Amino acid sequence: MTGELVRGLYRDMVLGRRFDQEAYSLQRQGELGLWLMSLGQEAAQVGSIRALRADDRVFPSYREHVAALCRGVSPTELLSQWRGSSHGSWDPERYQFHIYSLVLATQTLHAVGYAMGVRYDRSDSVVFTCFGDGASSQGDANEALNWAAVTSAPIVFFCQNNGWAISTPASKQYAGPLRDRAKGFGLDAVSVDGNDVLAVYAATRSMTGRVRAGGAPGFIEAHTYRMSGHSTSDDPKRYRDNDELARWQAHDPVERVRLLLNARGWADEDYFATVAADAEELAQRTRQECRALPEPSLSDTFRTTLHEETAALRREREGYETFKESFL
Structure with missing residues (x-):
């Protein structure tokens, strides 16, 4: 852990959050048809994506906006699908980052198939697929876990366990930890504090290292919290109480990194001001690029x-x- 690493992770998280906020505003102003927010899940996304190699292939779900930005996907490419201007607007080969999958858990099977091809080619790259706790209840996810274990595919499943599958709490989805379910299929599985970017980074580095060396497929359960609604068509106040939200706001992943940087003396006010200015520049660019997209x-x-x-x-x-x- 170095100051340079933490400063970079913090910047990624701040820019990702600001982009997400701007996209939310654009949807409310009628510029986007729908938006699925990532507020509160920045540490899980940044910590994991920055621990991967550039040639590791990522299969996201539909909420990995912060991770996509880290891979170089532009605001135009990210917003085009949500504006209805395209069905998938970036080249997966260019970024080693697949287009979004809106049907729950379909990307997990796509990822396993791709990983089997990677193994056949004798490459040491790793496939990384993201999904939520709600998607873990889908048949596709369980088939993917089983098939990955049976074929020893070089893949890591990354579950952002937000505790809510839209309005269904985790207590009504499953009776035991998701990591135990993965172990039952034969995967190497761990849990991590998904709001601690360094913990996620370390867990992902360790897991991908074991898989890269020929170990069993991996599963990381990152416990985090979506502080916004499931999407712009969802009202979380109908099923979540304010006390729960307040408890998680006290563990804001971005604030935790800011406090660490201050405590270690790794950043000064000029650094924080520069990051804030960069975030506003990204927001302005996001708005301009969105409005320049063709009307569907x-x-x-x-x-x-x-x-x-x-x-x-x-x-x-x-x-x-x-x-x-x-x-x-």
């Missing part, structure tokens, strides 16, 4: 639902366009 056309949906527009789809599109023109 519902007519195109009819044309691209299938490889070729069928007669039935054409009639539906023409009916929609006629209806739309009636308002002009």
